[in-house]
Amino acid sequence: MQFELSKEYIERLQTAIEENDTAFIVNTMEEQHPADITAVLHELDTPESKFVTDLLPKEITADIISNLDDDTRKRFIKVFDSDEVASLLPFMNSDDAADLLDEQPVKFREEVIALINDVETANNIIELLHYDEDCAGGLMAKELIKANINWSVIQTIEEIRNQAENVDKIFSVYVVDDNDRLLGIVSVKKILLARANTLISDIYESDIISIESYREDWEVVDLIRKYDLEAIPVVNMAGKLLGVITVDDVVDVITEQAVEEQQIMSGITQNVEEDDNVWRSTRARLPWLLIGMIGGLTGAQFMGFFEGDLKLIPAMAFFIPLITATGGNVGIQSSTIMIQSLAASTGLESSYLLRIIKVLLIALLNASIMCTIVFGFVLLTGEEPKLATVVALALFSVVILASLMGTITPIILDKLGINPALASGPFITTANDLIGLGVYFGVAHSLFGL
Amino acid sequence: MQFELSKEYIERLQTAIEENDTAFIVNTMEEQHPADITAVLHELDTPESKFVTDLLPKEITADIISNLDDDTRKRFIKVFDSDEVASLLPFMNSDDAADLLDEQPVKFREEVIALINDVETANNIIELLHYDEDCAGGLMAKELIKANINWSVIQTIEEIRNQAENVDKIFSVYVVDDNDRLLGIVSVKKILLARANTLISDIYESDIISIESYREDWEVVDLIRKYDLEAIPVVNMAGKLLGVITVDDVVDVITEQAVEEQQIMSGITQNVEEDDNVWRSTRARLPWLLIGMIGGLTGAQFMGFFEGDLKLIPAMAFFIPLITATGGNVGIQSSTIMIQSLAASTGLESSYLLRIIKVLLIALLNASIMCTIVFGFVLLTGEEPKLATVVALALFSVVILASLMGTITPIILDKLGINPALASGPFITTANDLIGLGVYFGVAHSLFGL
Numbered sequence: 001m002q003f004e005l006s007k008e009y010i011e012r013l014q015t016a017i018e019e020n021d022t023a024f025i026v027n028t029m030e031e032q033h034p035a036d037i038t039a040v041l042h043e044l045d046t047p048e049s050k051f052v053t054d055l056l057p058k059e060i061t062a063d064i065i066s067n068l069d070d071d072t073r074k075r076f077i078k079v080f081d082s083d084e085v086a087s088l089l090p091f092m093n094s095d096d097a098a099d100l101l102d103e104q105p106v107k108f109r110e111e112v113i114a115l116i117n118d119v120e121t122a123n124n125i126i127e128l129l130h131y132d133e134d135c136a137g138g139l140m141a142k143e144l145i146k147a148n149i150n151w152s153v154i155q156t157i158e159e160i161r162n163q164a165e166n167v168d169k170i171f172s173v174y175v176v177d178d179n180d181r182l183l184g185i186v187s188v189k190k191i192l193l194a195r196a197n198t199l200i201s202d203i204y205e206s207d208i209i210s211i212e213s214y215r216e217d218w219e220v221v222d223l224i225r226k227y228d229l230e231a232i233p234v235v236n237m238a239g240k241l242l243g244v245i246t247v248d249d250v251v252d253v254i255t256e257q258a259v260e261e262q263q264i265m266s267g268i269t270q271n272v273e274e275d276d277n278v279w280r281s282t283r284a285r286l287p288w289l290l291i292g293m294i295g296g297l298t299g300a301q302f303m304g305f306f307e308g309d310l311k312l313i314p315a316m317a318f319f320i321p322l323i324t325a326t327g328g329n330v331g332i333q334s335s336t337i338m339i340q341s342l343a344a345s346t347g348l349e350s351s352y353l354l355r356i357i358k359v360l361l362i363a364l365l366n367a368s369i370m371c372t373i374v375f376g377f378v379l380l381t382g383e384e385p386k387l388a389t390v391v392a393l394a395l396f397s398v399v400i401l402a403s404l405m406g407t408i409t410p411i412i413l414d415k416l417g418i419n420p421a422l423a424s425g426p427f428i429t430t431a432n433d434l435i436g437l438g439v440y441f442g443v444a445h446s447l448f449g450l
Numbered sequence: 451m452q453f454e455l456s457k458e459y460i461e462r463l464q465t466a467i468e469e470n471d472t473a474f475i476v477n478t479m480e481e482q483h484p485a486d487i488t489a490v491l492h493e494l495d496t497p498e499s500k501f502v503t504d505l506l507p508k509e510i511t512a513d514i515i516s517n518l519d520d521d522t523r524k525r526f527i528k529v530f531d532s533d534e535v536a537s538l539l540p541f542m543n544s545d546d547a548a549d550l551l552d553e554q555p556v557k558f559r560e561e562v563i564a565l566i567n568d569v570e571t572a573n574n575i576i577e578l579l580h581y582d583e584d585c586a587g588g589l590m591a592k593e594l595i596k597a598n599i600n601w602s603v604i605q606t607i608e609e610i611r612n613q614a615e616n617v618d619k620i621f622s623v624y625v626v627d628d629n630d631r632l633l634g635i636v637s638v639k640k641i642l643l644a645r646a647n648t649l650i651s652d653i654y655e656s657d658i659i660s661i662e663s664y665r666e667d668w669e670v671v672d673l674i675r676k677y678d679l680e681a682i683p684v685v686n687m688a689g690k691l692l693g694v695i696t697v698d699d700v701v702d703v704i705t706e707q708a709v710e711e712q713q714i715m716s717g718i719t720q721n722v723e724e725d726d727n728v729w730r731s732t733r734a735r736l737p738w739l740l741i742g743m744i745g746g747l748t749g750a751q752f753m754g755f756f757e758g759d760l761k762l763i764p765a766m767a768f769f770i771p772l773i774t775a776t777g778g779n780v781g782i783q784s785s786t787i788m789i790q791s792l793a794a795s796t797g798l799e800s801s802y803l804l805r806i807i808k809v810l811l812i813a814l815l816n817a818s819i820m821c822t823i824v825f826g827f828v829l830l831t832g833e834e835p836k837l838a839t840v841v842a843l844a845l846f847s848v849v850i851l852a853s854l855m856g857t858i859t860p861i862i863l864d865k866l867g868i869n870p871a872l873a874s875g876p877f878i879t880t881a882n883d884l885i886g887l888g889v890y891f892g893v894a895h896s897l898f899g900l
Contacts, residue, residue: 033677035677161643164639169637169639169680170637170638170639171621171680187619187620188620188638189638191642193614207483225698226485228485229698230619230680230696247697248697250701251700251701254704254708258704258708258711259794261712262789262790263790265716266715266782266874267779267783278808278812278815279815282812282816286816288779288783289776289783289816289820290820290823292775293772293776293824295771296769296773296775297772299768299771300768300769300772300828301831303767307764307765310760310767311761311764314757314764314767315754315757316767317760317764318749318751318753318754319746319750320771321745321771321883322743322750323746324771324774324775325883326739326743328778329739329876329879330735330739332716333717333735335716336712336715339712340713358731361728362728362731365732366732366736370739370740373740374743374747378750381750381754424716429778433771433775
């Protein structure tokens, strides 16, 4: 039943576009789900895509454009004039329409809004454009079914019939008072099973989870996840019903957050995708590389103080990568566990002291095992027992220190309101490199009595 | 409207439990959403939790237990006897009930199943227990509303009324033939707006996205995300309707996948949580630490060949951390971008050659900037120009090589059917450490003509 995207089909389609074979395009597209056509367009270039969408009904084109990823859409919309865009917007959900316009230059945006025929569509978009895209208001759509608490079931069904065109998926009807203040919710199932003259006030549920429009997107995600909701109504400070956020938007938010988190942990400073241009990709990567570089150069300066030691025992240099890499690995492991625990925690914070004691125990175990192996290995390779002792001791200390750093840094960042994910990745690696070097040369210096 | 979990409330509750003040517990719990009670239980110990749930109605307790995270639930269920568990299961969704039993020892599981009074509940659970938890069958619930294609709307509404007790959320009715084969879908909205004698065959939609029970969980996620579904029906190979997966299960899968991916990228080999015990946490971390350690020791052996060089120019050792850290950072950045691109790609693969050329361009830019700075710095600190040249050249090569490694390794792993996330984290860092050392000493050896 699902459409399989194939190289052959894309090639056949491109030939059809070249040869102006509109019949082939229209026929093959007709059977496809708009989401599948979107996937096809991701494989075509902009003029080809425009050729295809011009042949499709406006509601399909609107759907396809809503599905495109942000960057592709931004590029694609450039070949549309404001008239064309204005005629597509009434076929989109208000949240998608607002997102699309939000990506455009102000002048173009204003032109399009002025050209929208449908007053309600225009008003909805203008309202939604006010909200920051990372808050509940920026995620919500205006399309919803609401019923006055004093209505009967039959009146409510009439209202659903009237609005059926605008709202493609209805799970619930929101119950409001005369001032549009949200009072509760009634499921479509309940309406279906109720008698025609039953009052909404008799069947609605007043226990309803809602969210204020200014709340941040992760708060929306948390609520939807916690209460297993399929949609959450958005209200203003006075409790007036403004719109609704559906779970499919939340799925997108969760996915984006996971991608962003990974990038932060990998030392990429702004959201990049593999198909971004070279300059943008470079700029996203350079800052953390430079910080790592400064760390490396600081380490070099630091080791300069020990040039004499290194001259006497060049073998000391051999174990520098072992010490720094272990510090980095331990630090990243510890910080990841802590970051995830901070992100997942919905309850109260259990005692930090207990956590840190546990981290220390884990570190002690790991450190003991590793330093025993390393001590044996260094002896076996014919180095002096003193050097083996220095390496093993330094490794031991580095594992303990890196564990502590990796655990405490995310907590501190979190307390300061900074994304704790910053604590994993280049930052922790660089810091641990320096700590590792300090410990290693410190231990060596005192043990060798240099 | 939402309940705020407070330390004060937890303390008050614990006092109430101690003092056997059941009235307080029942009264404060009555107003709370089961998901909020679940959060409360996460703060209590097992006997306290049991005391609380014993006071609550069975359907609330069933809900709470379904909401608990896996580890807490496993621990919590230990204080229930098989009779108690059997009496709770009919109040759970079949997928939650099966998940709960799947976590229990076989003997206990069999005991519970034998004690379930409701035949349908028992059969559903037995069926669901057959499926692996990571496949579509393992995610689905048996609760759904289906209508025969030959029924009228009024018959369908009767069916919904009969099943209303079992299915709390109905978005759609699945349309089947006499052999229970899935033919299509009809939304509750359409049923609500249709006349009583309309036939389902006249209003149902035959274009329906479904998934076979043996498919993997990420395939479920991809379909739900791509087509913005609120639920997806699960069928067997013959197209028979078996169950349904709702989007809230998918939200959980996405969240778990993101956590797992992060852990793999951080070198944690099995799913751990911050509250796992010390031994389990150690075992999860040790393997990658040991691999990193072996890498470090190999590096030490390798540098042994250059002991003479190090004796002559001890300053060479100063820049080892710079070279290895930069290699690691660049490698992690590149592999993360590639891993994300592999995960997100729903379309065809664009040419690998083009990608690699782009990666090279980005690497060239980053490398040029960094190596200019480093060259200047090393000169300024009074080292020989020759050493500055060696460090800068080595850094340049390492950035290029680490970028290539970071880009190509995930592609190869992906082709081999291994999770490409393995390519980011300790693996890539260790490999890049060794490459970095090789390049550094190689360049030095040839340039100094040692």
